[in-house]
Amino acid sequence: MYGKEVRERAIEILDAGAGHRALAAKLGIPEATARQWARAYAAGGKDAVLNAGARHRVYEYDVKLAVARDRVERGKTVREVMIKYNVPSESSVKAWCRLYRAKGAAALVDKPRGRKPRSQKEQ
Known part of the structure; x- marks a missing residue:
């Protein structure tokens, strides 16, 4: 939504x-x-602000679990866990915490995406 010029000015200000x-x-x-x-900048530097949302990062289960536990069980702030685990996406942190609260650690396991392969019998 905001252009490169606005984001570059934001970096200067930060x-x-x-x-x-x-x-x-x-x-x-x-x-x-x-x-x-500001949170993205603290966690990932200027690239996190310039390239926000430009690429989708995939995080290991252990990182997601550690982030969720630090936030939910240990009371760390979103900003603290973003910086500690180098996760520049606030929305990812919040989503992992929601899943962890609702369904526990198992909810953070990546699930296969896309269509299921057709079996030999269906072909």
Whole structure:
């Protein structure tokens, strides 16, 4: 939604030590967006802000489980676990925590995607 120029300016502002509220005010963007960018920047640096959503990263089960446990059981903040485990996506962290709370550790196991292969009998 926001172009490269806006994101580059955001990096300059974050580099200068500004927080998400100052970032939002200077760029005229919603505070929620500024907060996501600030967290992504803290976890993954400038590339995390410039390339947000451009590529889909796949995380190992152990990383997802550790993130969820630190957040849910140990009370760490979203920002803390993003930085600790180098996960620049706030939405991924929140989704893993929702799954973990609802269905436990087994819910974090990747499931096969796509169509099931047709059996020999169906062909």
